[in-house]
Amino acid sequence: MFRRSLIALALAGSFFHVGSAAASVIVLDFEGAGNGVSLNNFYNGGTDGAGNSGTNYGISFGPNALSLIDGDAPGGTGNFANEPSPSTIMSFLTGTAVLNYAPGFTTGFSFFYSSSTAASVLVYDGLDATGNLLAQIDLIAQGVSNCSGDPTGRFCNWTPVGVSFAGTARSIDFGGTVDQTGYDNITFGSATPGKLPEPASLTLVGLGLGALLSRRRKA
Numbered sequence: 148m149f150r151r152s153l154i155a156l157a158l159a160g161s162f163f164h165v166g167s168a169a170a171s172v173i174v175l176d177f178e179g180a181g182n183g184v185s186l187n188n189f190y191n192g193g194t195d196g197a198g199n200s201g202t203n204y205g206i207s208f209g210p211n212a213l214s215l216i217d218g219d220a221p222g223g224t225g226n227f228a229n230e231p232s233p234s235t236i237m238s239f240l241t242g243t244a245v246l247n248y249a250p251g252f253t254t255g256f257s258f259f260y261s262s263s264t265a266a267s268v269l270v271y272d273g274l275d276a277t278g279n280l281l282a283q284i285d286l287i288a289q290g291v292s293n294c295s296g297d298p299t300g301r302f303c304n305w306t307p308v309g310v311s312f313a314g315t316a317r318s319i320d321f322g323g324t325v326d327q328t329g330y331d332n333i334t335f336g337s338a339t340p341g342k343l344p345e346p347a348s349l350t351l352v353g354l355g356l357g358a359l360l361s362r363r364r365k366a
């Protein structure tokens with residue numbers, strides 16, 4: 148489960164860690180979305196799998212993108228801590244989490260992630276992770292090292308990543324390992340995603356979606 152630890156960040160687009168905040172910024176913090184349900188059209192004038200609605204930004208998600216609430220918060224089962232915007236993140240149990248923005252964006256974007264394995268984020272000029280690959284961001288495993296706080300949660304480290312690319316992007320493929328990689332504060336219009344979190348505790352299971360899935364399978 149702890150396969151990687153010290154692989155350097157690499158990429159085929161341009162990459163910068165933390166820059167300065169911009170004026171008009173959209174932040175997808177996933178707050179208000181359900182626990183272990185598909186995000187679907189939560190940010191697209193529709194609902195997530197539990198019927199919740201967020202702001203309509205015209206942003207939709209592929210079927211694998213799930214919202215997950217921290218187990219320390221009401222209604223949550225997530226096994227994470229120090230998430231940049233409490234208490235909900237995005238993760239996945241199948242494939243990868245794909246974000247679609249049909250009008251396209253050219254300004255770059257940023258996000259926080261926590262992962263126990265290496266992960267990649269891919270940016271495409273077509274919807275549903277199709278068309279030309281505009282950028283690839285390879286992420287190191289950092290989520291579960293020296294954890295404490297929140298008061299519980301195995302995935303306690305959240306790292307901000309900023310991405311720029313040439314062209315017009317219409318989808319982003321947020322990858323990693325199912326139930327081992329989470330994302331939060333996906334930010335458009337700024338190279339700096341939200342705020343930096345604080346430190347948290349160590350246990351030995353996934354982000355919490357696996358337990359949810361096995362419960363569903365039994366049902």
Ligand SMILES: [Ca+2]
Nearest residue numbers: 217228229297
């Ligand atoms: Ca929390």
Ligand SMILES: [Ca+2]
Nearest residue numbers: 219227299300
């Ligand atoms: Ca927690």
Ligand SMILES: [Ca+2]
Nearest residue numbers: 176232235331
């Ligand atoms: Ca959040």
